[in-house]
Amino acid sequence: MMRLIVVDRDGVEHAVESLPSGSLMEALRDLDYGVAAICGGMCSCATCHIYVDSDWMPRVPLQRSDESALISELQHRRETSRLACQIPMHADLEGLRVTLAPDE
C-alpha cells in the first residue's frame, strides 16, 4: 500500500491508503467524498477532475490531447488541473497531494 494526501471539496485533508496500481481515479472513486468517474476511466467525462499540488506537477505524466480538450471546457479549471483517470499509480507517487475540484 502507498499513501496519498487528498483534500476534499470542503478543504479537509485526508491521508488515504492506495494500491500502487490502477489509476489515481480508482483510488479516489472509493472515497466517501470521492469522484463520480462516470465514464470509468476512458477520458470522456471529466468527473474525476482534480488539482495536483504544484510541487508534484513535474512528477505526474504529461497530459494527452483528449485530456486537455476536456479540461479546457471545465468551469473550475486551473493550471494544475488533471483528470485522475489519466494518472497511473505507482510507488514513485508515494505522498502525492491532490485536491478534488468542485462538481461542474
Add this chain to the structure above:
Amino acid sequence: MSNTACVIGAGQAGCELALGLRRSGWGGPIVLIGAEPHAPYQRPPLSKGYLGEKSERSALDLRQAAAYERSGIELLLGCRVDGIDRAEKVLVLSSGEARRYSCLALATGGRPKTLTVADSERVESAGNLFYLRTVDDAERLRARFSPGRRLVIIGGGYIGLEIAATGIAAGLEVTVLEAMPRVLARVTVPQVSSFYEAVHREAGVDIRTAVAIRCFDFRDSGEISAVHCADGTAVPADMVVVGIGLTPNTEIAEAAGLAVDNGIVVDEFARTSDVHIVAAGDCANLPSFDGRRIRLESVQNAIDQARIAAATLAGKPQRYRANPWFWSEQYDLRLQMAGLSAGHDQIVLRGSPARRSFAMFYLKRGQLLACDAVNRTPEFAAAKRWITQGCVVDAAVLADESLPLGAAGG
C-alpha cells in the same frame, strides 16, 4: 429499524444511490439489494474490453468492498425482491424474508429484449444463444471466442456493433443482421449509420440490413447451427448473440400500483407516483427538457439521476436537468455523443469521416441540440457545454476546419 432505506437493484444507479444517500446525510441503515451474486460492477466494458480479454472480474468493480463497509451499506446480493407492500412498507424477498423500509429506491434496470420467433422456447434454450447484460453473460460468451468461429449477431445497435468489433479483434467470422434499413437506426442519423457500416465492412464484418429473422436450424445437441432470414438466405453459426434492446424491469413497481409507462414514471426529483419511493437509471421514465418524457439507458443518466434520487430521499431535493451523453468504442473509434438530436432542422459536419475523425452537430433554429463526435474529444467537450448553455452556434464556422472551434459558440 424504522429509518431504513432500501435500494432495489445493485447496478450502477443502485450503487450510486446507496452511496449518495449516505453522502447526503442519511443516518439510518442502508440496504442495497441485488439480484446478481456480484457486488456492483461496470457494465460498459462487457461488450468491449472485458469480452475480448481475459481480465479479472475485480477490474469491473465499481467500489472496493471496504467502501460499502465504511459507508455502512449492507449488500444483499443474489437476492430478488418479489413484492413491495407499500401500505406496510415491507419488501418481500425471494428468500421469503421480509424487510421493513422507511424509504425505498428502485434501480431495477432492465433485461435484454428477447426474440419473438416461432419455436422461441427451443431457441432460448440453445446453449450457443447469448444475450449480453451481465458479467456472467460476458464470461460465457468470451469462453467461446476462438479464431475462425462464426458469430452471428442479431441487432445492429451499439451492443451488437461493439460485440462485432470485439469479435473481429478475436479473429471470429462475424455477421450482423439488422432488421431496420440501417444500423444504429434508433440512435443516430443516416450519415453516422453509413459511416459505421463502412467501418465494420472494411474490418471484415458481414453487415446485412433490412433483414428479418425467420427461423433457426439446430444441431442434435440443441445448439443453433444456422439463422434463416426472411429473404431465404441462411447464415451458418457457431454462436448467436441477440442485442435488440432493453426491457425496463418495472414489474414489481407495477404490481405495487406505481405509475408505469415505458419505465417507472418519475418527476424531475426522481419521485415515483408514491412520493416516498424514488426510481433512477434504465428503469425510470423521466421528464425531458422539451416537455416530452424519455427513458435513458446510459451510465451518465444512471449516476446523475441516482444522485438526484438520493438527495430527494435525504430531504434535500434538487431538480434533475439531464444533459445526456453517451459513448461507444469500436475498433480505433471512440464515439462520444452529447445531447439528444430529436427535432433538429440542420446537420453540420466538421472533419472527415474518410479520415475517421469528425463531428456531426445537430441544430434547431441555430441552437445546438446534440453532437456525435468520432475521435473528436475537443468537439464533444465544447458541444457538451454549448448544449447545457443553450447556445446558438455558427454553422459556417463549425463546418470550416480552418476556423477555430471556439469561434463557433459562446
